[in-house]
Amino acid sequence: MNGEELKIKLAELLPDITIEEGGEWLNVLIAPSSWLSFSNQLRNTQGLDLDYLFCLTCVDWKTHLTMVYHLTSTIHRHSIVIKSNLDRNKPEIETVSHTWRTAEFHEREVYELFGVNFLNHPDLRLLILPDGWEGKNPMRKDYEDPINIIKL
Amino acid sequence: MGFGFENITASIHNWLYNTFNPSIALLIEFILVAICIITLFSLLGLVLIMMERKVSAWMQVRLGPNRVGPKGMFQTVADTLKLIIKEGMTPDGADKFLFNLAPFIVMIVAMVLMAPIMFAKGFQIWDINIGILFFASVSSVSVIGILMAGWASNNKYSLLGAMRSGAQIVSYELSAGLAILTVIVLTGSLRISDIIESQQNGWWIFKGHIPVIIAFIIFLIAVTAETNRAPFDMAEAESELTAGFHTEYSGMKFALFFLAEYVNIFIVCAVGATLFLGGWMPLHIGNWQGFNHVMDYIPSSIWFFGKTFFLIFVIMWFRWTFPRLRIDQLLNLEWKYLLPISMVNLLLATVIAIAGWHF
Amino acid sequence: MYRQTEIISDLSKTPPSEGLEGADMIINIGPQHPATHGVLHLVITLNGETIKKVEPHLGYIHRSIEKMCESLSYRQFIYATSRMDYLSSHINNHGCALCVEKGLQIEIPARAQVIRVLMDELTRIASHTLWWGAMAMDVGALTPFFLAFREREMINDIMEETCGARLTMNYMVPGGVMFDLHPNFQKKVKEFITHFKNKIDEYDELVTDNVIFRNRTENVGVISKEDAISYGMSGPSARASGVQCDIRKLYPYEIYNQLQFEEIIETGCDSFARYLVRMKEMRQSLSIVEQLIDNIPDGEFQAKTKAVLKLPKGEFYSRVETARGEFGVYIVSEGGTTPYRIKFRSPGFSNLSSLDHIARGSKIGDLVAIMGTLDFVIPDIDR
């Protein structure tokens, strides 16, 4: 499915999304609140079948956090990028670990590195960092660690 | 035959009994035997460990130990010295008494098993009339030592290893026993010297037809499992259980386990050599008088140790070639393959023995 | 028809224990354990010898390379990625170089492309040989490890001669490669090809055909195609479950679309299928090397680039097929000399997420075989 068809299909599913082109893939900006139902539709809609979540990450823009989901379809071989802006002080988004299993680990990683709270995540604990690091989010831009980070 | 071990032992025996009164002579004989066995024990440990390291190295396109002494001969001596001066640690929370007792049990069992083995013509500690039964029964005591070590270590890996070892040794004892029975049926005696005598005109592996060959293979597999050697080293399984039942042992206590393992290999191979390959009996081929005479000139001890070390080499060859089995497959192999085969095999051997078809 | 495995709906809950309450044994495999090939820590809930739950604990060698790279320039950050999946460091570097080149829109000289592909495939063989040895060692055969290292050393020597290092090469730079090929390169690679063709048959003799090994791996660690996709698995581990996911075929980079090679797909879904995929991949990589070794075009080995690289504002994603699977580099650029945010999608991390699903219900011995065939490199998972 090429970009135009995808765009139409996506707009059908959820009207209030912002679709931007220009990058390698279609960028879809959605509101965090609609993510749960939208993710299920992306995964299960005939013709979309975005069944392969190959990258899940977060970007700290200092004013807000952006969740970035890279999805591809192993049947149709089209890929899209889903983005969602979160409030930096209280970042919350629905988990997709029930839709794409691999998200469980990726979300745990994002949780500890960026502090994003994934609602209804089955097992939201620290994965990489040792105990006692809750609340400190090393990958945020304003994270300060004078001992371990040496400024070049 | 001229010079032989039986003359030496007989002369020492006679001299002792002529010089001292019988009870003191017996005591001195005990002490002599104990010294001999302990020496043999440690020598065997050194030689076998060296052999294992060289065999493994050559199979793995390596050189192996070659630094300590000529061609690395004293590597094991150096290792032993290191182990002796190492601190023997007892983990916190271990059952200290059992923990310290376990290596000795394993070791004592290995020592006791030396008794009925005939190292050369007339060179045997105790020619007990149930020699093979003695071997089969005493060797199963070592599992108690392993279980003790696993339980007392207060370590989950050790416990798992010990449990595996228990299940394994108990089941493989069956097919080892049945394989031994095959030869006993043909010989009609449990006494080691009788078994060896019966192979005067040919070893059982040659004159016992196919059943004895099958029994020999089963015996080899079963004793490999019984001594916890790869590919049946479930009790140790270093990639799964780090070191299994001796995870927590260090220093000399570990060395005792290590030594006992190698001595056990020697013992089972010696029994295998005795049962199937004629013990110290030289190789005789039918009516080739000249050939048989030449063979007779080779001392009996060389025959015995040659056969034993050949079997040890085969067991080492297994270890450095095969992957490890899984615990359930290990038991499957025993109960679904080895045991039925050896039962049918025993039946065949009995028929052969009754009908007198063997040579 | 693919084998189906049961999907446990709630990942956090272990299935109810049969019999005695609280009879489960919790055992720590790792951080220091012979089977984890590094500092992976698995907390395993056991019922007897049967695994009820596997819970990976990570981070023992987390170096936060992503954070580090945020303060490094686009030339500098590539070296750090060698330290992630150290067994296929060339391919990691390649992925990073590709991403920077995508942003800068540099045309890579043909010679550099061929050199890159050659190095990638040699790295893949080296990585798979090491995996083969380590895998055999996991299931208890110790000899294969040394045989594997013999071949791996040959490749390392070739790498050392051309790239200057044996493990962390840092040979790929934006715009091409750092040096031209060493004059001995072609001769040595040809020697290696003839040598390896015989030796890979020995590998099959020693391990693949072995009945014990077959029993240890066949029908062990089954994961269905649907689950493999859902768990985001990639590389040989996913291809063994029938997922078509070879980046070299699907999204060809460099000159892969001009090469003759097969994407190995097995449908066994078990550990043995994963094993077979890698064994066959070694032969495929060897044939790619054979195709290219006599056809290295002349010309520049590096495109002319500016001394200071500045990526335009935007987001760039590049993916390469490492020995373990799909390696992705996601760069968010603000137009400066350093990336604003960089994310490495490492194949091991996603593959690890499936471990709990695969290993449930199998024995401890199986877990070792499963981890062996999933081919984890821990720095790749931890980053």
Place this chain on the structure above:
Amino acid sequence: MGFIRKYITDVFSAVKSLLKGMKLTGYYFTHHKEIITQQYPDNKDTLVLPERFRGEVVMIHDENNEHACTGCTACELACPNATIKIITKFDITPEGKKKKALDTFVYHLELCTMCNLCIEACPTSAIKMAQTFEHSVFDRSQLTKKLNNPGSKIREGIE
């Protein structure tokens, strides 16, 4: 009878596969020329490392104790780990002009990852990678090295 035949063929093929493996290890056991061990400290004299091998950064000095480093700090900027620190001074040229020159080239071997980026960055090829690889010392401070020889100066004509 089918299952008995299967049972027997199973056993035989299994034994055959095992013997095949034993044949291979037996071959290596008897063929010692296949041994690949290099006895490292013994073969030190004959050990030749490739000329591109990256062991540590050294500065090239010619017989007049002159180097080619202008103190431009390109290597310092190229280094991802702050391995290199260049301290410059001002020389007075015969014409009486002030000229920037190298005072001390500080090299932290303990931070170096041998990535070769500094060598690539150097405009005058003043530094190169040496083939030494035995870097272990008893004190960490010994790993911080000064690369320019004492009393060395920049070669004539290098800008």
